[in-house]
């Protein structure tokens with residue numbers, strides 16, 4: 631299938647590792663030029679090296695995407711150094727488990743700003759550029775905590791649920807300008823973000839997943855890149871779960887136990 635991504639310019643936030651890195655690599659493989667963002671420019675070194683192997687033109691920008699001035703400067707550079715922007719992937723995110731009773735106000739602000747305010751800041755700046763070019767695509771990382779909340783993830787989950795809501799609002803508001811907006815909802819993906827949880831209780835984590843395993847960052851990247859492409863041109867305002875069927879039934883583990891016991 632021709633995804634029609636050749637020659638497009640894509641900006642991926644939090645592209646230094648995890649899903650952001652894999653999304654950037656898949657976009658480069660499809661012929662996109664890349665703007666790689668992470669908190670510090672040096673965090674993008676590895677991604678940058680691997681993206682370059684696909685022959686992509688690259689701009690790396692160290693910027694905290696929850697900061698208005700930093701985002702403004704980043705988009706000024708995108709405009710002056712890349713000349714256009716076709717795809718924005720709001721991937722950067724931060725997770726620090728803490729129950730609400732113990733959560734300090736500054737931590738709440740950080741979690742909400744990095745996971746939610748960043749989406750507003752980057753999308754607003756990107757949409758202004760895309761509008762002048764006649765269209766574009768914005769992809770937002772939400773989370774399964776937006777579907778079913780998790781203990782210890784009150785601030786993170788509230789921010790990710792708001793991202794899901796904002797995605798649909800933006801899809802409606804930006805449609806007349808040819809800009810599509812969608813969200814993706816990863817389940818438990820094997821990245822540094824979930825390392826601690828996976829080390830503590832892998833069995834418990836995979837129990838409610840129909841496919842009974844964690845996902846790989848590449849598996850998320852494949853879906854996100856498809857949704858960013860012309861092949862998905864009739865999709866907007868959608869939130870796509872990439873979770874291996876997490877909680878698609880309440881008792882996913884029971885059938886696995888039966889099948890394993892029977893040996894077939």
Ligand SMILES: NC(=O)c1ccc[n+]([C@@H]2O[C@H](COP(=O)([O-])OP(=O)(O)OC[C@H]3O[C@@H](n4cnc5c(N)ncnc54)[C@H](O)[C@@H]3O)[C@@H](O)[C@H]2O)c1
Pocket residue numbers: 643644645646647648649650667668669673693694695696720721722723724725744771772773774815816817818819820821822823824
């Ligand atoms: N891993 C999962 O299972 C999972 C599940 C649901 C949702 N998500 C979401 O998917 C996205 C990617 O997650 P991941 O697992 O690849 O995470 P990760 O921790 O592996 O990578 C996140 C990247 O974002 C960067 N980043 C953090 N704060 C930033 C900021 N303020 N400005 C710029 N960059 C910043 C980090 O430096 C890092 O490179 C996140 O939004 C996350 O919340 C992940």
